[in-house]
Amino acid sequence: MEHNTGHPASRVLAAARNDLALLKEQGESSSLTHWKVFCSVVNLFNKHLCPHDFVKTLYLAWIVTYEKYEQNLRALSAIRLFLVSDALECLARQGVRVLGPWKVAVKAVIGFLRYSESVKLWVLDVFCDANLCPDINIRLDMLLIIHVWRCGCNYGVIRGVDVGERIAAGLVQLYEYMNVTHHFIPEDSKFDLCRPSFRVLYSLNKTGHLTETFKKATQQIESLSVGPEARFVARMVELVSGGLVMTMERFQSKTLNAENTMQMFEMALVQLVELVFSIYNVETFCYRGLSKVACVAYIQVAKANFELLPALSSPEFAFRCDFLRKTFDRISEVLFKSPKSKTLAQLLMADHKEELVKITGGDFIPQDLAQSSQVAKDCPERFLDGLTQTPMESPVLLRRSQVTVDETTLVYLLLQKAPQCPFTRTPLHYGSFCRIPKLHQEIHAWRTTGRLNVDHQEPSSSAGH
Secondary structure (H helix, E strand, O other), X not given: OOOOOOOHHHHHHHHHHHHHHHHHHHOOOHHHHHHHHHHHHHHHHHHOXXXXXXXXXXXXXXXXXXXXXXXXXXXXHHHHHHHHXXXXXXXXXXXXXXXXXXXXXXXXXXXXXXXXXXXXXXXXXXXXOOOOOOOHHHHHHOHHHHOOHHHHOOOOEEOOEEHHHHHHHHHHHHHHHOOHHHHHOOOOOOOOOHHHHHHHHHHHHHOOOOHHHHHHHHHHHHOOOOOHHHHHHHHHHHHHHHHHHHHHHHHXXXXXXXXXXXXXXXXXXXXXXXXXXXXXXXXXXXXXXXXXXXXXXXXXXXXXXHHHHHHHOOHHHHHHHHHHHHHHHHHHHHHHHOHHHHHHHHHHHHHHHHHXXXXXXXXXXXXXXHHHHHHHHHXXXXXXXXXXXXXXXXXXXXXXXXXXXXXXXXXXXXXXXXXXXXXXXXXXXXXXXXXXXXXXXXXXXXXXXXXXXXXXXXXOOOOOO
């Protein structure tokens, strides 16, 4: 391919080609070759900082490195590592805002990076700061860089900045924009942001950087004032379960091969074990609203375990299938046997018992839970959730529609991107609903004694917060 010899990058790289040939004849080491070839390109970055020249330089350098090192992938990676790292350091020094043509330039450099503190701080700024980079997709693309840090720096402190805390804060801002179809399982069957985001979440959870996020989420749900942290926790699980649904659909329609299907199932299951069904986090998902999200995720995992794995069974996948079955058993054990997850298990039986029995045969469901799910049959009508028609525990009045629902239902509605009343289609916000203490007491008395309060009063419209 011919290049424009009048372009500064073309002249620099023409000389670089000659240097490569000469150094090769002299038998110089690959590391020295890398340095000599690209120091002139780095100088060019410092002198010609316009989007067109920037991208042109990167593109031509990419061509040269491929032509000279296509037989040595390790050397190729090393060269590109130096090149892209220095390019990003140049952007960081100049304080470039990612707007207009610079969006193309930034897209061009997301890839190989060395572990430079200045680069990390710049990447974190772009990832977290909407003013610096208003483009949501470019900010999400930073996960392609961030996920490679997980082993090297353990999300430690860089120049007084806690990297893990900033990444967690950035995820809380951005996760609502992630889409299963575009970011997790694109049409070309490449997992795009699926693996990077899973790895980042896994590492943040292991290093304790999600603890504060989970704490804020539970506080918001307890006060019925759902904020970004609670929505993030819910969205995190919804993406995993949604990814599983699409994985099964794509596999059954033969648009996703067995290997990619297995990879997605493995990632989703490990993610749910670590972030939802571990003994450390499962209590968070017992809170109203989040419990519904967790139950849906468990149903999708059960479907994949009982319907998808048999279709993937082969000598090639035998060990991996066995691992996935044992992992599902671990999830079920935490869900049904741990005292911490009792509320979650009860909701699962109340909302999904028939579906779960159909999928699994119901052999592993504890008898006491199976029997307790029959309570709905004897429940007084005024104790039933106006939307789900299941027995309530903590009733809430929707002021506009005057319909009573359980807090679990309300919080689930509030967790949506644009919460609205299902009966009037009007926005739901703090003040458009209230707790009903009197009815709550009656429901509690009926659940514990089996008796009804004959002096029951109608719900009050006064706030119960």
